[in-house]
Amino acid sequence: MVAAALAEAVTHPAAGAALDIEQVSHAFDIDGAELPVLSDVSLSVEPGEFVALLGPSGCGKSTLLRLVAGLDRPRSGTLREDEVRITRPHPSRVVVFQDPTLFPWRTVWDNVALGLEAQGILKSQRQRVDDALDLVGLASFRNAYPHQLSGGMAQRVALARALVNDPKILILDEPLGKLDSLTRITMQAELVSLWQRKGFTTLLVTHDAEEALVLANRVIVFSDRPARVKADIRVDRPYPRHRGDPYLADLRRQILGLLGLDATW
Amino acid sequence: MSTYSLSDGVASGAPRVSRAPVLAGWVRESGGGVLASIAWLAFGLSCLWWEDVGDWSRTHSLGIAAFIVAAIALFGTVGADYLGSAGRGLRKRAPWLVALGAFLTLWEVATAKFAWLPLPFFPPPQSIIEVYTDDLPKLLDSVFASVKLQLGGYLIGATVGFLTGVSIGWSRAVGYWVHPVLRFIGPLPATAWLPIAFFTFPSSWSASTFLIALATGFPVTVLTWSGVASVSNAYYDVARTLGAKPSFLVLNVAIPAALPHVFVGLFMGLGSSFAVLVVAEMIGVKAGLGWYLQWAQGWAAYANMYAALIVMSLLCSGAITLLFSIRDRLLVWQKGTVKW
Numbered sequence: 001m002v003a004a005a006l007a008e009a010v011t012h013p014a015a016g017a018a019l020d021i022e023q024v025s026h027a028f029d030i031d032g033a034e035l036p037v038l039s040d041v042s043l044s045v046e047p048g049e050f051v052a053l054l055g056p057s058g059c060g061k062s063t064l065l066r067l068v069a070g071l072d073r074p075r076s077g078t079l080r081e082d083e084v085r086i087t088r089p090h091p092s093r094v095v096v097f098q099d100p101t102l103f104p105w106r107t108v109w110d111n112v113a114l115g116l117e118a119q120g121i122l123k124s125q126r127q128r129v130d131d132a133l134d135l136v137g138l139a140s141f142r143n144a145y146p147h148q149l150s151g152g153m154a155q156r157v158a159l160a161r162a163l164v165n166d167p168k169i170l171i172l173d174e175p176l177g178k179l180d181s182l183t184r185i186t187m188q189a190e191l192v193s194l195w196q197r198k199g200f201t202t203l204l205v206t207h208d209a210e211e212a213l214v215l216a217n218r219v220i221v222f223s224d225r226p227a228r229v230k231a232d233i234r235v236d237r238p239y240p241r242h243r244g245d246p247y248l249a250d251l252r253r254q255i256l257g258l259l260g261l262d263a264t265w
Numbered sequence: 266m267s268t269y270s271l272s273d274g275v276a277s278g279a280p281r282v283s284r285a286p287v288l289a290g291w292v293r294e295s296g297g298g299v300l301a302s303i304a305w306l307a308f309g310l311s312c313l314w315w316e317d318v319g320d321w322s323r324t325h326s327l328g329i330a331a332f333i334v335a336a337i338a339l340f341g342t343v344g345a346d347y348l349g350s351a352g353r354g355l356r357k358r359a360p361w362l363v364a365l366g367a368f369l370t371l372w373e374v375a376t377a378k379f380a381w382l383p384l385p386f387f388p389p390p391q392s393i394i395e396v397y398t399d400d401l402p403k404l405l406d407s408v409f410a411s412v413k414l415q416l417g418g419y420l421i422g423a424t425v426g427f428l429t430g431v432s433i434g435w436s437r438a439v440g441y442w443v444h445p446v447l448r449f450i451g452p453l454p455a456t457a458w459l460p461i462a463f464f465t466f467p468s469s470w471s472a473s474t475f476l477i478a479l480a481t482g483f484p485v486t487v488l489t490w491s492g493v494a495s496v497s498n499a500y501y502d503v504a505r506t507l508g509a510k511p512s513f514l515v516l517n518v519a520i521p522a523a524l525p526h527v528f529v530g531l532f533m534g535l536g537s538s539f540a541v542l543v544v545a546e547m548i549g550v551k552a553g554l555g556w557y558l559q560w561a562q563g564w565a566a567y568a569n570m571y572a573a574l575i576v577m578s579l580l581c582s583g584a585i586t587l588l589f590s591i592r593d594r595l596l597v598w599q600k601g602t603v604k605w
Contacts, residue, residue, distance in 0.1 A: 006302065069506050070506075071502055071505065071506065089505045089506045090506070090508065091506070091507055091508035093504075093506065094506055095502070095506045096502070097502070099499065101497075101499045101500060101502075101503050103500065103518070103521070103522075104598055104599075105521045105522070105524070105598045105599075106521075106598075107598075114503075114504065114507055114509075114517075115507035115508060117513075117517070118504060118507050118508045118509035118513050118517075119507075119508045145598050147598075161503075162505070165507060165508070169458070202600065
């Protein structure tokens, strides 16, 4: 009975958490002048949802992610993970950045083990590191150093490093932005299948409308800086989705219209 | 479709094997060894052929030793194929053996045989050998004293410098207090403290240890500090989102990322601490190679000075080599990211 429950817990360790963003505003001080980046952003994310945040470059999407991760505190407003206020980083909310930022002095295995090591539970849970490497298909590269990996492989390691912590909310800050288009398409499919298997809540910042539509349940469109929620679009299509789907194409046209790019369509 | 080059046809059309290429190959592989052998033979002959102008007891033995080296050079390179890596190493170093043999011959002739260089300032090779055999206990004592002093001071300086550097790089408050002090005292050559150190410290040994530590500590501190300060914030962000506490950030992010800088500091510290060591030994400490040099000069024992200098340079380059091999072990991950 206990064993069965335990096995259940291992296969579905972390269902997603709910995320509530309430009237969050934030600003940077640049040479004494205040630069507002987020203006009264409110957003409520259901557990297990895949939400894409889309907006013009430099609009403050990444700032919002840093607030969700707990790396920075907002000037005003609150963020809550499952009703608990977010004040500092926690391994239940893990970020995958645009650059893999693997530690060059650690092997692939040691990089993936970083979270468990930081939490002091690596000794008893070494198996989780191996499992995470298997999950992204890089088990045979466990002893390689980051400089020996390709860009796509490095980003997969960064993904494994996040997933090994069984996050409740996975925060993706344009993680595929610097990859070539073929690797990008492969990894989009991998992301969806990981999300479906693990059930974590996913927050994806991207500037690619097509990527947002292929991956997410919901696409939030932001205005130019200071970022404000401009539209909240449900993408009600089963996975795997096809890029040529006329429904998605229609949504894409709408979104580009919202971003003021309809003339180029 | 295959492609052919012109030389293929020419080579296959010439079945006759000429002897010249074989000979050329042999000369290329063993020529260096033969030359080295000739050079050392010349050195041996130069020892034995003429009478010494002075009274040195090791001339005969030195000549015999030179002949032995000549024989090793000859058979070692000609028969290198049967000697494995030792043979290959010998072949590679044959040009240096030639140069060394020629230099020794010249030295022998210019000093012991015809005194072209004034004695006793330029002693012949055999008199230096004589120092190594006859004055060995005193020389070994000096080596031991120098190593002890240098090692103690260097380890203290490197440890303190490393810890200070990490603290300044990590903590703003520590930086506020330590940075100006470092600015003010750091650039002062450690030897400038010598007169003060020798009467404020209880013993000349502790004074010298302090000075060596000071000379080591400054570069190690500055480079560790700049290494820690230059670690990208992205690394800290990653570690923090994964649940890292401040102690983890220091030990597992800041320090490993700064380690390449730290080693630059350790190398610089090693260089400047050698200088302090020798000066301290010449002035205050009554032991060590620096003192031996001073003592030898006092007795006009020039052969002893050269002998001590040779030992000193072996020790210094040995220490540098050791530090290099430690770095290579610790920073193995850097291979492939930077050019060494």
